[in-house]
Amino acid sequence: MDFRNAVELLEYCEVKNKSLSEAMLEREMTLFHLSQEKVWERMKHAYAIMKRATHLPLEKDLKSMGGLLGGEAKRLYKRYEEGKTVCGSLMAKAISYAVGVLEVNSSMGLIVAAPTAGSSGVIPGVLLAIQEEYALEDEVMVQALFNAGAVGYLITLNATVSGAEGGCQAEVGAASAMAAAALCELMGGSPRECLDAASTALTNILGLVCDPIAGLVEAPCQKRNAMGASNALISAEMTLSGIRHLIPFDETVEAMYKVGKSMPSELRETAMGGVAATPTACQLCKGIF
Template sequence: MNMDFNSAEKLLELCEQNQLPISEVMRQRECILGEMPRDAADHRMNKAWEIMRTSATQPLKKPIKSMGGLIGGEAKKLEAHYGRKKSICGDVLGKAMTYAMAVLEVNASMGLIVAAPTAGSAGVVPGMMLALQECYRISDQRIMDALYNAGAVGYLAMRNATVAGAVGGCQAEIGVASAMAASAAVELMGGTPQQCLDAASTVLMNMLGLVCDPVGGLVEYPCQNRNAAGVANALVAAEMALSGIHQLIPFDQMLDTMYTVGRHLPAELRETALGGCAATPAACAACGHCG
């Protein structure tokens, strides 16, 4: 059976024809194209999940200073704030923000992470998944299913647009990561394939035009903050889709729009550290890289 797809439209057709969720279509695609049994594919996904979970929790036990010195300890502060019952974000978002920021601390200190879809946006998907797992007591098997769903969205973005900040700005990194997380969350909470992709499209719409402006050229700041913001955006989009709010613009069209906008961003706003936050006096003083 051919489970390959090159667009969200085709993906939805496969889901409808076979009465399968996005996760199962993606799993079968991986098995067929990768010429591997189901158990082998699941083993690889489980390993990715274990790495994600470790990177999201390690800095909470022992805060890590980044190589560039711009971040370190932020996740622990959020956890302490949440523990004091001071959080105004609620359980899921409060936890998701904490875990997302923790992953960026691991990444910026040369630790092991899963690029989802990139290193600079690696906190969004695990942050969302771990928070939902803890708040709703979800099994690792169901989380793995959700990660296949996220993988389908990431694959479409890489195939038909970009996930590189140097090409499309931060909307292509945090934006796509958030789209992956939103889609996965919708399936995890009982949504349909159409609702999953509605959520993914809404995320890209809400983050359209987000620039990539790393201070000092380091994947630390404002990258870490944007992982937390990306989780919030994903939660908003997922909640809207699950409520039955339909997205006017299909995911394929929104992805194409994101790619077009990204290519029109000036070079200063595409990972060169020559504009945006990176060019502010405070940023230049912090990293010492500006004249």
């Protein structure tokens, strides 16, 4: 059992009365010749790593290898704890957790590159926040990860999740789309609504460049993970409210890929354009190296 695009995935889900997560679980079992228990345990392990990566920056003082990050998650979370957040509890926790994972990554800690290291904060940030907000069990969250995996698989197969190939729209954009789809399923959305939310999330970040200061996955990557988490929440909320995305998922992915290919190399992870090429960024680069 396999699917090569969203049309095939939706057809399978509708004929078999399956969710996106169930379809992806079946694909993994078939493709790798593994039992459901084995596939589930692997995803459960990934979620455990995600959870640890969101909480570690709140417990310890982490410093990135390049010295550009450290302590941001604690600062954000403190505002939430003090009741000063302008975002509301769910959004405040989601962005705190998302930036925290980037602190773990940049300090050489253990993260899940889902879909990449540079966008690794989006999915755990969103899922941990929603789990706490609604007191959901871990098993429910692991199921949602299979949904996110289906979306990530389709983007990887038909486009890219690489910043060097498609800009940050491919990295944080893909992560945001994956998180939005997973959120939709968690909140009772249909497979079609999940893909609609993913399309909305991708469209919202279309054209975002990849311009890491000093070539490090630190800044502005960390703040873009926070933006990606909020984008996922927004996209899911709009979809669940009955607001349709006009462009089908497959076409949105194709558009993202074409936009990425049309970007000059300076805007695709080379640190030769965008904010990475500003005078201040160049000074920071000299200080690091």
